[in-house]
Amino acid sequence: xxxxxxxxxxxxxxxxxxxxxxxxxxxxxxxxxxxxxxxxxxxxxxxxxxxxxxxxxxxxxxxxxxxxxxxxxxxxxxxxxxxxxxxxxxxxxxxxxxxxxxxxxxxxxxxxxxxxxxxxxxxxxxxxxxxxxxxxxxxxxxxxxxxxxxxxxxxxxxxxxxxxxxxxxxxxxxxxxxxxxxxxxxxxxxxxxxxxxxxxxxxxxxxxxxxxxxxxxxxxxxxxxxxxxxxxxxxxxxxxxxxxxxxxxxxxxxxxxxxxxxxxxxxxxxxxxxxxxxxxxxxxxxxxxxxxxxxxxxxxxxxxxxxxxxxxxxxxxxxxxxxxxxxxxxxxxxxxxxxxxxxxxxxxxxxxxxxxxxxxxxxxxxxxxxxxxxxxxxxxxxxxxxxxxxxxxxxxxxxxxxxxxxxxxxxxxxxxxxxxxxxxxxxxxxxxxxxxxxxxxxxxxxxxxxxxxxxxxxxxxxxxxxxxxxxxxxxxxxxxxxxxxxxxxxxxxxxxxxxxxxxxxxxxxxxxxxxxxxxxxxxxxxxxxxxxxxxxxxxx
Amino acid sequence: xxxxxxxxxxxxxxxxxxxxxxxxxxxxxxxxxxxxxxxxxxxxxxxxxxxxxxxxxxxxxxxxxxxxxxxxxxxxxxxxxxxxxxxxxxxxxxxxxxxxxxxxxxxxxxxxxxxxxxxxxxxxxxxxxxxxxxxxxxxxxxxxxxxxxxxxxxxxxxxxxxxxxxxxxxxxxxxxxxxxxxxxxxxxxxxxxxxxxxxxxxxxxxxxxxxxxxxxxxxxxxxxxxxxxxxxxxxxxxxxxxxxxxxxxxxxxxxxxxxxxxxxxxxxxxxxxxxxxxxxxx
Numbered sequence: 001x002x003x004x005x006x007x008x009x010x011x012x013x014x015x016x017x018x019x020x021x022x023x024x025x026x027x028x029x030x031x032x033x034x035x036x037x038x039x040x041x042x043x044x045x046x047x048x049x050x051x052x053x054x055x056x057x058x059x060x061x062x063x064x065x066x067x068x069x070x071x072x073x074x075x076x077x078x079x080x081x082x083x084x085x086x087x088x089x090x091x092x093x094x095x096x097x098x099x100x101x102x103x104x105x106x107x108x109x110x111x112x113x114x115x116x117x118x119x120x121x122x123x124x125x126x127x128x129x130x131x132x133x134x135x136x137x138x139x140x141x142x143x144x145x146x147x148x149x150x151x152x153x154x155x156x157x158x159x160x161x162x163x164x165x166x167x168x169x170x171x172x173x174x175x176x177x178x179x180x181x182x183x184x185x186x187x188x189x190x191x192x193x194x195x196x197x198x199x200x201x202x203x204x205x206x207x208x209x210x211x212x213x214x215x216x217x218x219x220x221x222x223x224x225x226x227x228x229x230x231x232x233x234x235x236x237x238x239x240x241x242x243x244x245x246x247x248x249x250x251x252x253x254x255x256x257x258x259x260x261x262x263x264x265x266x267x268x269x270x271x272x273x274x275x276x277x278x279x280x281x282x283x284x285x286x287x288x289x290x291x292x293x294x295x296x297x298x299x300x301x302x303x304x305x306x307x308x309x310x311x312x313x314x315x316x317x318x319x320x321x322x323x324x325x326x327x328x329x330x331x332x333x334x335x336x337x338x339x340x341x342x343x344x345x346x347x348x349x350x351x352x353x354x355x356x357x358x359x360x361x362x363x364x365x366x367x368x369x370x371x372x373x374x375x376x377x378x379x380x381x382x383x384x385x386x387x388x389x390x391x392x393x394x395x396x397x398x399x400x401x402x403x404x405x406x407x408x409x410x411x412x413x414x415x416x417x418x419x420x421x422x423x424x425x426x427x428x429x430x431x432x433x434x435x436x437x438x439x440x441x442x443x444x445x446x447x448x449x450x451x452x453x454x455x456x457x458x459x460x461x462x463x464x465x466x467x468x469x470x471x472x473x474x475x476x477x478x479x480x481x482x483x484x485x486x487x488x489x490x491x492x493x494x495x496x497x498x499x500x501x502x503x504x505x506x507x508x509x510x511x512x513x514x515x516x517x518x519x520x521x522x523x524x525x526x527x528x529x530x531x532x533x534x535x536x537x538x539x540x
Numbered sequence: 541x542x543x544x545x546x547x548x549x550x551x552x553x554x555x556x557x558x559x560x561x562x563x564x565x566x567x568x569x570x571x572x573x574x575x576x577x578x579x580x581x582x583x584x585x586x587x588x589x590x591x592x593x594x595x596x597x598x599x600x601x602x603x604x605x606x607x608x609x610x611x612x613x614x615x616x617x618x619x620x621x622x623x624x625x626x627x628x629x630x631x632x633x634x635x636x637x638x639x640x641x642x643x644x645x646x647x648x649x650x651x652x653x654x655x656x657x658x659x660x661x662x663x664x665x666x667x668x669x670x671x672x673x674x675x676x677x678x679x680x681x682x683x684x685x686x687x688x689x690x691x692x693x694x695x696x697x698x699x700x701x702x703x704x705x706x707x708x709x710x711x712x713x714x715x716x717x718x719x720x721x722x723x724x725x726x727x728x729x730x731x732x733x734x735x736x737x738x739x740x741x742x743x744x745x746x747x748x749x750x751x752x753x754x755x756x757x758x759x760x761x762x763x764x765x766x767x768x769x770x771x772x773x774x775x776x777x778x779x780x781x782x783x784x785x786x787x788x789x790x791x792x793x794x795x796x797x798x799x800x801x802x803x804x805x806x807x808x809x810x811x812x813x814x815x816x817x818x819x820x821x822x
Binding site: 004005006009010013426427429430431432433434435436437438440532533534537 | 634637640642643662663666667668669670671675677681682683684685686690694695697698699702748752
């Protein structure tokens with residue numbers, strides 16, 4: 001009884017113990033906050049990594065793909081149809097894009113991954129619409145700079161937005177003016193299409209241009225334009241100056257359309273005046289770019305064609321945003337010569353499952369369903385295993401480091417307890433003279449440690465959870481105090497700091513802190529219990 | 541002294557059989573019977589309540605061994621009030637500590653009603669300290685974090701486990717209140733020791749020593765830190781306890797005037813008994 005009373009009384013009256021409580025509290029709070037934020041980030045990361053990958057992907061082993069998308073999809077449906085929510089055929093090839101900086105005129109070529117998709121189908125197997133620029137507002141420091149250009153209820157497609165059309169028309173007309181006035185000779189090197197003789201399955205194979213000529217030139221626009229979608233009812237203020245091209249609308253978009261990963265053609269620049277980072281886009285929706293890839297023949301021949309940028313996408317993963325160019329599937333198949341006798345070849349099928357827990361079963365069945373050696377079946381986690389495990393390792397290392405914080409608090413308790421034992425030496429002698437056993441004295445100090453741990457952990461959990469709950473407000477406050485953004489959404493792509501509180505983690509952190517507090521009090525408690533009563537009493 | 545000691549230890553050896561399990565109940569029983577005067581008188585001649593026999597004790601200070609007691613001994617009958625006087629360093633406090641099982645002798649024995657207690661296991665010694673001995677110190681040694689009432693209740697808190705304390709808490713509280721009333725501190729129960737005067741603290745310490753209903757009160761310079769008036773009050777309380785409750789008291793002091801209050805004065809010099817003075821008038 002006296003143990004509990006004394007322990008509680010010591011807790012209440014020893015202000016030095018407050019230091020231990022505070023150190024335990026801070027350690028626990030820090031661990032909870034960092035873990036929650038890390039978990040939030042990890043979750044967000046996983047979502048983004050998952051983003052452009054469907055749950056399960058069936059990939060052809062060869063670049064030329066497997067023939068007949070309908071039949072392959074029927075095979076998939078037959079093998080594991082009951083698990084599958086949606087699937088879409090895609091063609092994935094390595095490629096290069098070439099574009100020019102509108103300011104300096106400098107030309108850039110960059111390697112990318114070209115993915116032919118059907119936007120409707122792709123939107124069903126993963127989030128596409130939320131990634132596309134035209135469906136999102138542009139927000140800068142809480143201010144909405146631009147509303148979404150497309151209504152949220154429309155399906156993604158290859159149509160240009162009005163905004164992009166206007167922009168394109170303006171750019172084209174400027175170029176035409178510029179060319180007519182200053183370089184009237186540009187008309188001469190109209191390039192002969194280099195890659196003819198593709199299987200003429202498509203309605204037109206006239207979209208090839210010579211690689212050295214940049215696609216923005218009106219000649220190419222003329223050469224490639226088949227105007228399948230561009231409505232002719234444009235208001236053309238410079239019509240008179242371009243009578244030669246009047247037959248075909250030179251400002252109509254090309255038949256090859258792409259969604260461009262936003263990091264491919266943009267860079268972060270620091271404003272020299274304000275010092276703020278802002279994004280500079282070198283290519284905008286409505287511009288044309290040149291794509292160079294390979295045909296599906298063996299050995300593969302290089303091909304080049306121009307494509308109109310319809311939209312930019314931003315998944316938040318630089319692996320995707322800096323690598324992927326999504327293109328209309330049929331156009332890519334046609335350009336690569338993947339349509340033979342009415343059968344189209346595809347390189348992969350992306351599959352979305354009803355329940356991701358079934359993925360192992362689906363993978364097993366699909367592997368059995370296809371002839372051996374033709375396809376690879378993998379889940380998105382297997383495809384991004386390295387990245388995911390990197391995130392996990394990061395979390396684990398951070399946890400080890402953070403636990404050291406609590407260990408430091410433990411040593412603080414150790415030191416403070418030794419002080420308290422020295423201070424309480426006389427009391428220990430008194431208690432022993434009154435008949436308290438060594439065990440009793442020891443348990444006073446052990447339960448004191450336990451008390452410190454419990455109180456510190458409880459306070460730490462409370463503070464940690466509050467901090468996590470109000471983390472964005474706190475971040476705003478810190479930004480306001482320091483005058484610079486602590487958490488720049490331009491860098492992280494998050495508007496808010498993502499957090500996820502895992503109750504089990506909170507429990508373990510609290511228990512670990514309590515255990516450390518008790519462990520740290522073992523040595524001082526043993527010392528106290530071994531004090532000789534006479535020597536303790538003499539201590540004045 | 542020597543003769544008597546050996547005779548007692550022979551008795552103790554004969555006594556050794558049923559020991560130590562029911563040691564405590566037997567002493568409790570005896571203390572109850574000792575409330576009556578007559579059995580005490582008969583017991584007095586045969587078995588003293590406590591005796592320390594031929595105690596030798598030295599402390600190790602650094603590399604030197606400092607001898608404190610050279611075969612000093614002390615025997616107290618039930619109801620006796622003994623003063624131990626001597627100069628500083630004569631070993632009187634050490635003798636008291638050895639008798640009260642706070643320290644163990646290098647050589648020699650401590651007998652309680654003829655049974656050896658200095659070589660008992662630690663837990664039995666702790667229990668004996670709680671049940672049989674009451675300590676009073678020069679510096680009062682009240683626990684600074686607890687109120688006076690809690691301080692007084694401490695020995696019973698130590699004795700009882702949490703559950704049995706909880707069951708008896710009202711009883712224990714009442715007991716403590718009674719004892720505090722007896723020493724005249726009932727109006728100070730909520731105060732911390734730091735808020736009490738020296739005399740009050742010492743009376744609180746006496747109350748704490750008494751609540752466990754000890755057989756023997758061991759007082760180490762109880763008046764050493766008090767002015768003579770307050771010291772006189774304390775001594776009055778002690779004498780009263782000795783007379784009314786037949787409490788055996790062994791008191792260490794260096795103050796001759798204080799020592800005179802006892803039945804008997806034992807003088808210690810350099811770790812040995814110098815003289816034993818009998819003074820029946822208290």
